[in-house]
Amino acid sequence: MGKGGKSDGSNVEEENMAAWLVAINTLKIQPFNLPPLGPHDVKVRMKAVGICGSDVHYLKTLRCADFIVKEPMVIGHECAGVIEEVGSEVKDLVAGDRVALEPGISCWRCTHCKQGRYNLCPDMKFFATPPVHGSLANQVVHPADLCFKLPDNVSLEEGAMCEPLSVGVHACRRADIGPETNVLVMGAGPIGLVTMLAARAFGAPRIVIVDVEDSRLSVAKELAADEIIKVSTNIQDVDEEVGLIQKAMGGGVDVSFDCAGFNKTMTTALTATRPGGKVCLVGMGHHEMTVPLTPAAAREVDVVGIFRYKNTWPLCLEFLRSGKIDVKPLITHRFGFSQKEVEEAFETSARGGNAIKVMFNL
C-alpha cells in the first residue's frame, strides 16, 4: 500500500505491487509496502526497468558471490520513472519530473565514501542486492540525490539504460580511455556493448570486439565496432587469436576490457595487450582464475578492477542527450508488468542469444 500516495490531486489509494523473488526460479507479483517518504526522498512511479545478468543469477541461484537471498526480495535495479511526490527538503525535483535512478545508497560516512569511491562502501544498500529490495515495482521511494532528471529528448527506457551504461563509463574512466587508446573488448553481450559505446564516446580511435557468437558480433558491427573477431572457448586457441586481434588492431592494443571474465578471455587479454597497457576486468565469470599473470606483469600490463560505478549518471545522460551514445538498439525485447510477462521476460533474458537488453514497460 502506497502510504498516503498522492498523485496529481486524485486520492486513489493504489496498492503498490512488485515482482518478488520468493524461491529459486520463482517470481511473484505481490504487494510491496513502501517506507514513509523521508524529507530528502522522492516517490517514483516506475516506467522502465531493464533486466541485468545479476537479476537472472539471483533468480536461478538465490545468490551472487557472497550475497545470499535469505527472504523474499523485490528484484530489478536498472530503472527510470516519473516523480509522484517529493520530500519536504527536496528542492531540485518536482512531481512530474522524468528521472533515472542510481540504485545504490551508500553511507556517506566511511572513508571510501568520503574519498569519492562510494561504490566500495561496505554498507551500500543497493536495489535487489539482498537484503535490499529492488525496483521492479509500481513505485519506489529513493533519495532525491540519486534521481537524475532526464533531458526532454531522452526516453524513460534510455533512462533505465543509464545503469548498465554506467558500468561501461566507469570502466572507461578507470582504464583512462581517450583519443590515443586502441581498445579491445572481450564479449559482445550487454556489458561488452555498453563498454564499446562508452569507449567510442571517450574518443577511442579504434575498437576491436570479440565474441563466440556471430549474432552478437553482427550487433556489435552495426553499433560501429571497427572490427569484429569470432573466437572460441578453447584455451589452446589463445595464441592464434592474439595474432588475429593484434593484426585487426593494427597499432597495438592499449587497453583490453574483459567483459566476460573467464580464464580464456583474461589470458587472451593479458597476452594481447601491449607493454605498459591495461586490462580492465569487468566481467565476473569465474571467482578464481588461472592466468599468465607474471608475463603480463613483467611487461607492466596492469589489471584494473571494476565494481559497479560512481558519479556516472550525469555523464551518461549527457552522452544520451547529445547523441554521442545511442543505447536504443540494445533494447531487443519488451514486456509489460504482469505475472506471465515477468516470467517470460526473465526466461528470455536468461536464454541470451539474440536477447541483449530485456526491458519492462510499466
Place this chain on the structure above:
Amino acid sequence: MMHTEENEQVEETNMAAWLLGIKNLQIQPYHLPPLGPNDVKVQIKALGICGSDVHHFKNMRVANFIVKKPMVIGHECAGIIKAIGSNVKSLAVGDRVALEPGISCQTCNFCKNGTYNLCRKMKFFGSPPTNGSLANQVVHPANLVFKLPDNVSLEEGAMCEPLSVGVHACRRADVNPDTKVLIFGAGPIGLVTMLAARAFGAPRIVIADVDHYRLSIAKDLGADDTVQVSTNIQDVGEEVLKIHKVMGESVDISFDCVGFDKTMSTALTATRAGGKVCLVGLGQSQMTIPLVAAAAREVDVIGIFRYRNTWPLCIELLRTGKIDVKPLITHRYKFTQEDVDKAFETSAKGGNAIKVMFNL
C-alpha cells in the same frame, strides 16, 4: 688491446666472468668495443649478484632470454671512470660512478613516452645476448653513468640497481604517507622494497616470509612488524586474518616480491577495496588466483619490469641516509676464478646470504 689511461700507456688485458654453460663460469679475456664520443670507460670496482644472474648460471636462460653463446655475467655495478668520449662533458676521469645497466633505443614510442624500461630493443648487461659487467672494465653510455657523492661507497653504488626495483615499484604503486604497506618476501627484493617504501613515507610496513631468519633481518632493517607464513595455499584465509591483526588497520598496498599462487592469493585477499597489489617477483608464469574477487573490490594489480629514471633518486636517498643498504651486503668476494665460483654458490644457496658482492 691498447687503451690509454690517464698519463699511462699500460696494456692490460681486460678480463671478465663468462657464462659458458650451465654452472660454468670462466674468467677470460673480454675485448671492449671502441669508446664512442658519448661513452665512458669504467673500471668496475663493485658488483652484486642478482637472482637473475644465478638463474642464468643454473639454466642458461631466464623466461624467453636464452644464452646461446658465451656471455659475460653480472649487471649490478659501480666503478671509476678511466676514459671519457669526446662529447662527454658532465663526467671526468677519476669520477666514482654507479651504472644503470640497460641501453634503450631512445627512438621507439616506449622510449619517447618515458617508459624506456619497456623498450623492445633494450640492451641490458647480462641479459643475452648483451654482455654483462662482471669484468675489469666496461664501455657504457655516459648518460647511464651516475656520479656518486663522496659519502656513498662503490658498494652502495652497485646496490642502486636492486634498490631501483624497489623505488620503481613504490612509484608505480604510489606509496606515500597515507599508504600502509604489506610486503611478501624478505629476500633482497622484498627488503629493498621495504627500504624504499619507508623512504617514500609509508606509515606502517608489515613484511611476511616463510623464513624466520629473514624476518628477523627485516625487523632489524625497520619493518614495523613481521608475519611468518607458510607455503600452503590452504592457509591463505588464516594468514589474511593474522596480517590484518598485525597491520592493525587496512592494507592499502601489497608488494608481492615472490610471485607465487600463494603469495598473490594472499595479497589479493588481504588488500583493501580500492587498494593495489604490485607484482614484483617473477616466481611462476601461470597463476591460479582469486582475481575476479579482487577486481570486484577494485583491487588493481600493478606490474613491474626493472625500473626507469631511478638512479638520481636512489643516490640521493643513499646520500642523505634516508636509506641504508649496507646491511644487505652479507658476503664479499674477490675477482678470482675460485671466488667467482664460491660467490655464485653462496648466492644460489640463499638462506642467510642476502646480497653477495664482488670487490674488484
